[in-house]
Amino acid sequence: MLKYSKQTRLLLAVDCIIFGFDGEVLKILLIKRGFQPEKGNWSLMGGFVQPDESLDQSANRILKQLTGLEGVYLEQLYTFGQPQRDPIERTVSVAYFALVDIHKYEAQISDDYHAEWFQLKRAPKLIFDQQEMVEQARKRIRYKAAMHPILFELLPTKFTIPQLQTLYESVFNTTIDKRNFSKRVLATGLLIKLADKDKAGSKRGAYYYQLNMQNYYAKFQAFMNFIPNPDSL
């Protein structure tokens, strides 16, 4: 078979920014890099794109390798291609971000990569241009979460409205009036109230809710205001 001669080939990698929520703050999952350069330093989970796999497949493989999880929310973020971003050899990286239920991950943890959750705000310095990747991912989820219900991907199947509000307040670094927040999310029609309560967080206990998956898929692309005064983000 013919080839495109005279063109330079290069390495293509996928890096994953993996977000989780512990009930208090937004976190990202980092690993200690296992090979040179920058061996032993904190890094995003990543890997090279293999000859027979698509980019999405590559990202899913990498995510599963680290977390054991499949079917989690995964979205292509941006492709980073500064010529010198990897000092060894030119490598272009397609960044993906993932939103995982942190508790599911903890159940499946594999210690091969010395992975650790860090508060997004207190994460260590990362290698190469990964700092920029994380920053861009942070902006993207804020942007998207302001209008679309993606943050539910960070919560367990059953969750309470106060938990949900804490999540939004954490992501947007703000405080929201309880009454208005409750009205707002219930008005979306995405939530189903369950019979039982979460007694862990309070004395009275808060009702559990779960997503109405029908409406969730149907309305995912619709514009809904989840935060007050979304003039800019």
Add this chain to the structure above:
Amino acid sequence: MLKYSKQTRLLLAVDCIIFGFDGEVLKILLIKRGFQPEKGNWSLMGGFVQPDESLDQSANRILKQLTGLEGVYLEQLYTFGQPQRDPIERTVSVAYFALVDIHKYEAQISDDYHAEWFQLKRAPKLIFDQQEMVEQARKRIRYKAAMHPILFELLPTKFTIPQLQTLYESVFNTTIDKRNFSKRVLATGLLIKLADKDKAGSKRGAYYYQLNMQNYYAKFQAFMNFIPNPDSL
């Protein structure tokens, strides 16, 4: 210098979806592909990423090659990496979309690529997965234009409000009430009313406006509703 041994290298391309507006409908600029495979068929303008250039540089180079234009609105759209998308050899493509003032381009046209503007709705079949690229670009500009003032990039420096409205109506395939549209765009504070009128489009003539670049840059990221009922797009 050390290399990442045992990893497969591949070709990386950039393809540009170039949008223009002729006063009536949204158009895209296509070329007749000059080499095999698919030689002579309609295609996006693209090229391989060179060893020493970033992706943005590559996209700008490709855009300039075809249109002669520099400094136009250019944004990374998505990276396409299905293993078989190019039948000759695995090539991953980073798609960019550009918004150009169609009249500026016409002034600078270079005939090397047999380029032609097509109505977006009536464009010919494209090679490889470029149909999908165009569709995704169309979605992206609709999405973004609903909230951010990107469509001004398609207009000349001086434009009238009826022209602007026609553009929005074309992009969103809808009709908008004149009074409400005018109020809406003027309320953004992005427009400066000029003293002279455009007499071409009507007997009475419509006042020209231009962008207030201060406000434009400052408020670009803010959420502004440019179309009514933006429930979903």
Add this chain to the structure above:
DNA sequence: ATTATTATTGTAAAAAGCACAATTAATTTA
């Protein structure tokens, strides 16, 4: 002068967003 065509302007009703506080349910403590 009349006609035709498009630009320009205003207002009232409806909907959405916002600020704001009292009550309820359950546990813990006195």
Add this chain to the structure above:
DNA sequence: TAAATTAATTGTGCTTTTTACAATAATAAT
């Protein structure tokens, strides 16, 4: 067992934004 504590739950009025809707003004063509 009563009282205190803690967090969840619920409602209303005000403000702002959005929407629906029509008459008038400016100019060119006849």
